[in-house]
Amino acid sequence: MKILVAVKQVPERDAQIRVTADGKWIDEGDLSYTINEPDAYALEEALQLKEKNGGEVVVVCAGPERVTSTLREALAKGADRAIHIEADDLGERDTLGVAQILADAVKAEAPDLILTGLQSDDLGLGQTGVVMAELLGIPHATIIMQVEVVGAGLKVKRELEDGWFQHVEMPLPALLTIQSGGNKLRYATLMGIKKAKTKETKTVTAAAASGAKAIALERVYLPEKQKKTEMLTGTATEIAAKLVEKLKFEVRVI
Amino acid sequence: MSGVLVVMDQRGGVMNRMSFEALAAGKQLAAKLGAECSAAVLGESGGGGGVGNAALARMYSVEHALLKVYTADGYVGALEQLVKKVEPTHVLFPHTYQVRDFAPALATRFKQVLISDVIAVHDGPVFVRQLLQGKLNADYRQTGSGPCFVSVQAGSFRAEAESGEAAVEVFVPAIDAAQIRNKPGELFRESTQTVDLSAAPVIVSVGRGIGEESNIGIVQELADALGAELAASRPICDNGWLPMERQVGSSGQTVSPKLYLAVGISGAIQHLVGMKGSKAVIAINKDEHAPIFEVADYGVVGDLFEVVPALTKAVLAAKQ
Ligand SMILES: Cc1cc2nc3c(=O)[nH]c(=O)nc-3n(C[C@@H](O)[C@H](O)[C@H](O)COP(=O)(O)OP(=O)(O)OC[C@H]3O[C@@H](n4cnc5c(N)ncnc54)[C@H](O)[C@@H]3O)c2cc1C
Ligand SMILES: Cc1cc2nc3c(=O)[nH]c(=O)nc-3n(C[C@H](O)[C@H](O)[C@H](O)COP(=O)(O)OP(=O)(O)OC[C@H]3O[C@@H](n4cnc5c(N)ncnc54)[C@H](O)[C@@H]3O)c2cc1C
Numbered sequence: 001m002k003i004l005v006a007v008k009q010v011p012e013r014d015a016q017i018r019v020t021a022d023g024k025w026i027d028e029g030d031l032s033y034t035i036n037e038p039d040a041y042a043l044e045e046a047l048q049l050k051e052k053n054g055g056e057v058v059v060v061c062a063g064p065e066r067v068t069s070t071l072r073e074a075l076a077k078g079a080d081r082a083i084h085i086e087a088d089d090l091g092e093r094d095t096l097g098v099a100q101i102l103a104d105a106v107k108a109e110a111p112d113l114i115l116t117g118l119q120s121d122d123l124g125l126g127q128t129g130v131v132m133a134e135l136l137g138i139p140h141a142t143i144i145m146q147v148e149v150v151g152a153g154l155k156v157k158r159e160l161e162d163g164w165f166q167h168v169e170m171p172l173p174a175l176l177t178i179q180s181g182g183n184k185l186r187y188a189t190l191m192g193i194k195k196a197k198t199k200e201t202k203t204v205t206a207a208a209a210s211g212a213k214a215i216a217l218e219r220v221y222l223p224e225k226q227k228k229t230e231m232l233t234g235t236a237t238e239i240a241a242k243l244v245e246k247l248k249f250e251v252r253v254i
Numbered sequence: 255m256s257g258v259l260v261v262m263d264q265r266g267g268v269m270n271r272m273s274f275e276a277l278a279a280g281k282q283l284a285a286k287l288g289a290e291c292s293a294a295v296l297g298e299s300g301g302g303g304g305v306g307n308a309a310l311a312r313m314y315s316v317e318h319a320l321l322k323v324y325t326a327d328g329y330v331g332a333l334e335q336l337v338k339k340v341e342p343t344h345v346l347f348p349h350t351y352q353v354r355d356f357a358p359a360l361a362t363r364f365k366q367v368l369i370s371d372v373i374a375v376h377d378g379p380v381f382v383r384q385l386l387q388g389k390l391n392a393d394y395r396q397t398g399s400g401p402c403f404v405s406v407q408a409g410s411f412r413a414e415a416e417s418g419e420a421a422v423e424v425f426v427p428a429i430d431a432a433q434i435r436n437k438p439g440e441l442f443r444e445s446t447q448t449v450d451l452s453a454a455p456v457i458v459s460v461g462r463g464i465g466e467e468s469n470i471g472i473v474q475e476l477a478d479a480l481g482a483e484l485a486a487s488r489p490i491c492d493n494g495w496l497p498m499e500r501q502v503g504s505s506g507q508t509v510s511p512k513l514y515l516a517v518g519i520s521g522a523i524q525h526l527v528g529m530k531g532s533k534a535v536i537a538i539n540k541d542e543h544a545p546i547f548e549v550a551d552y553g554v555v556g557d558l559f560e561v562v563p564a565l566t567k568a569v570l571a572a573k574q
Binding site: 011013017019026037094095096099118121122123124125126127130131133134135139140141142143159160161162163164165166167168169170171180181184212213214215216217218219220221222223225226227229230231232233236237239240241243244246247248250251252253254 | 326327330350351354355356357358359361362363365366367368369370371380383384385386387388389390391392393394395396397398400435436437438439440441442443444447455456462480488489491492494498504505506507508512513533534536537543545547548549550551552553554555556560561563564565567568569572573
C-alpha cells in the first residue's frame with residue numbers, strides 16, 4: 001500500500017509570538033518551527049500501516065525552504081521518500097489554494113491512502129484534508145484514531161464528542177484526517193538519521209497562486225481580556241499563602 | 255442571493271445544543287445584513303419541528319431516506335442542492351465534529367473556503383477566529399463571490415429562548431445510494447469509565463507544562479492535599495501519562511466542580527468547553543497571555559515547579 005502523508009511545519013509550541021507592525025501576520029524572523037502535532041501522529045499511523053501491510057510511505061509538505069527540516073525529520077523516523085512543494089507565497093493562498101497545490105502533487109503519485117492531520121496548531125482551520133479529498137474526488141473520514149485494512153478497503157475509528165466513537169468502512173483510495181493520541185510516537189534513531197541522508201527528497205514548484213482568494217485574513221491581534229482575573233504575585237511562598245486564603249475564605253474548599 | 259441559512263446539526267433526531275448557538279449567530283448576522291434568517295434540518299423525515307419556537311423566515315426540512323444516518327457524501331450532496339435553491343449569501347453551521355467532516359467539502363463545491371470556528375461577527379461582516387490555539391485573534395473577510403460558509407465555535411453565541419414560528423418547507427434532494435461511499439457503523443463508547451470526574455467537588459488538572467511523566471507526582475501531591483481528583487488535558491492522556499478517563503474537554507469529560515485548579519494548561523477551546531462551568535477556576539501558567547487566564551478567577555503567572563510544591567505545603571499546613 002502506498003501511503004502519502006501531508007505534514008505542515010508550524011511554530012514551536014513555546015515560541016514567543018509577536019504580531020508584525022502592519023498587524024497582518026506574526027513575526028517569523030526569530031521563530032523556530034516543528035512538525036504540526038497531529039501530523040506526527042499521521043506519520044506514525046502510516047509507518048505502522050506499512051510495517052503491518054508493506055508498501056511505501058511518502059511525506060509531502062508545501063512551504064518555503066525551511067520546511068525541508070521537517071521533511072528530513074520524517075525521513076529519519078522512517079518515511080521512504082519526501083516531496084517538497086516549494087512555495088514562498090503561502091500567505092497569498094487560502095485553504096483551497098494550498099489544498100490545490102497539495103492535490104496536484106499527490107495526483108502524480110496516485111497513492112492508495114492519504115493521511116493529514118485533523119487541524120494545524122497555528123492557523124487551525126481544520127479542513128485542508130477534507131478539501132483535498134473533494135478536489136481529488138476520493139472519500140474521506142475525519143478525526144480518526146485507528147486505521148485497519150480490511151479486504152480492499154479500510155475500517156477506521158472516528159472520534160466523536162464526549163467520549164463517543166464510531167467505526168466507518170470505506171473503499172480505497174481514501175483520505176483520512178488523523179487525531180492525536182491514536183498511537184505512540186516514535187523517535188528518530190541515530191541509524192534513522194543517517195539513513196535519511198540517502199533518501200530522496202523531490203522538489204517541485206507550486207503553480208503560481210491564481211490571485212483570487214475566497215477568504216482573506218485581514219488583521220491579527222492579541223485577544224482583549226474580558227474576564228477580570230485577580231492575579232496573585234510575589235515569591236512562590238507568598239503566592240501559596242495568598243492562594244490558601246482564597247481557598248479558605250472565597251472558594252471555601254479547605 | 256440573499257439571506258442567512260443556518261444548518262442545524264442533529265443526530266438520531268436529537269438536536270446538538272450548539273445548533274441553537276449557530277442559530278443565534280445567524281440571526282445576529284441577518285440583522286446586520288438587514289436580511290432574513292432561515293434554518294435547515296437534515297434527516298429521514300419530519301425535521302421541521304426541530305427548531306422549537308424559533309422565529310424564522312423559513313424552516314427547511316431536508317428529507318431523504320439516505321439522510322437517516324450521517325455520511326459526508328449524503329450531506330454534501332443534499333446541502334449543495336439546497337444552497338443552490340435557496341441562494342443565501344451566508345451559510346452558518348455549529349462547529350461540531352459532524353460539521354468539520356462535511357462543511358469544508360461543501361464549501362469546495364462552490365469554490366469557497368469555510369471560515370471555521372468563528373467566535374464573533376462584526377460589521378462588514380468580519381468574522382473573528384482564533385489562531386495558535388487561542389493565543390491570537392484574527393479578522394477574516396470573504397473575498398470570493400459565492401455563498402460564504404462559516405462555522406461557529408461552541409459557547410461563543412448565546413442561544414435565546416424564543417416564541418416565534420417558522421413556515422416549514424420540505425425539500426427532497428436527489429441522492430443516489432451509489433453516491434455514498436462510506437459505510438458508517440453504530441456509535442459506541444470504550445469500556446465503562448471507573449472515574450467519574452463530573453461528581454468531584456475539587457479537581458486539580460495537569461497539562462503539558464508538566465514536561466515529563468515523572469513530574470506528575472508533584473501535581474498528584476497537591477491533589478491529595480486538597481482531597482481533589484486529578485484530571486488532565488488531552489496531550490497528557492495522548493502520551494499515556496494518565497488514563498484517557500481523566501481527560502477533561504470536548505473529547506473527554508465535562509466537569510463543573512467548586513474548584514478547578516489548572517496547572518500548566520494553556521486553555522485551548524477544546525479544553526475550556528469541558529471545564530467552563532466550574533464555580534471557581536485557578537490557573538498557574540508561566541505565560542501571562544495563556545488563554546486559560548480568560549476563564550480564571552485567580553491567576554498565577556509563574557513556574558509551576560516552584561508554585562505547586564509551595565502550595566501543597568501551605569495547604570497541608572492550613573489543614574492542620
Ligand atoms: C498571513 C498568512 C500566512 C500563512 N502562512 C502559512 C504557512 O506558513 N504555512 C502554510 O502551510 N500555509 C500558510 N498560509 C496559508 C493558509 O491559507 C493555510 O495553508 C490554509 O489556510 C490551511 O491551513 P491551516 O493551517 O488552517 O490547515 P488545516 O486545515 O488546519 O491543516 C490540516 C492538515 O492539512 C495538512 N496541511 C496543511 N497545510 C499544509 C502544507 N503547507 N503542507 C502539507 N500539509 C499541509 C496537514 O496535514 C495539516 O495537519 C498562510 C496564510 C496567511 C494568510
Ligand atoms: C477535535 C479536537 C478535540 C480535542 N479534545 C480535547 C479535549 O477533550 N481536552 C483537551 O484538553 N484538549 C483537547 N484537544 C487539544 C487542544 O486543542 C489542545 O491542544 C490541548 O488542550 C493543549 O493541552 P495543554 O494546555 O496541556 O498543552 P499546551 O497547549 O502545550 O500548553 C502547555 C502550557 O503550559 C505552560 N507551561 C509550560 N511550562 C510551564 C511551567 N514550568 N510552569 C507553568 N506553566 C508552564 C505553557 O505556557 C502552556 O500554556 C482537542 C483538539 C481537537 C482538534
